Amino acid sequence: MKAKLLVVDDDKALRETLADFFELEGYLVIQAANVVEARARLTDSDPDLLLLDINMPGGDGLTFASQMRAYSATPIIILSGKGETIDRVVGLEVGADDYVAKPFELRELLARVRAVLRRAKSATVVAANSSPNERHARFGTYVLTPGRRRIATDAGETIELTGAEFNLLVALVDRANRVLSRDAIADVTHKDDWEGFDRSIDTLVSRLRRKLAPHSDGTGLIQTVRGEGYVLAADVKWFSPAVR
Secondary structure, three states: OOOEEEEEOOOHHHHHHHHHHHHHOOOEEEEEOOHHHHHHHHHHHOOOEEEEEOOOOOOOHHHHHHHHOOOOOOOEEEEEOOOOHHHHHHHHHOOOOEEEEOOOOHHHHHHHHHHHHHHHHHHHHHHHOOOOOOOEEEEOOEEEEHHHOEEEEOOOOEOOOOHHHHHHHHHHHHOOOOOEOHHHHHHHOOOOOOOOOOOHHHHHHHHHHHHOOOOOOOOOOEEEEOOOEEEEOOOOEEEEOOEO
């Protein structure tokens, strides 16, 4: 089945260029000129990935991405004429999976689309093939089920995470109370183009921190070890569904 892309940009010429290019590459492409249309297309077309511009009339893409993340884990690649580091960081902070500055090479964008879709597909396959007898991890007030790509509170409330956020959390839980370097985080979150000065790893950690409540004494679950990386400061207990 062909992957379905939703291109959200007020530039009609760019939308059509992207549609023509990706259709030749075997994708189905849906277009939206603003966030109002994007909300409708997201509901009625169920796209596999969004290519989302930041600045559009009727609502900005960053706000839309942030709101969307409250109910959907559909991958997002932000397209923007703003290439400053701070703009990229903000884009990643609101939940985007990648960020491409305009002007961009179509082949590079294609490679990024393929990479993001590949990660999303991998997560889906893992969840579909998970065993009902798989193990769970309890830490703090949370229960993590890696095979089902799910984390929930003790009360049963599911926490929505992006693919990269979930991969990071699993890596931290696997190495609880041990430091995970930025290079190691880049490996588990599949950021093949990460460079040492790139703040995207720190941004990813910051996003995950905001979604996890701190310990009862107010200290965060994920702590920074200056000059080394990050650590999940929590005791983790693994258990099977039958035995707690």
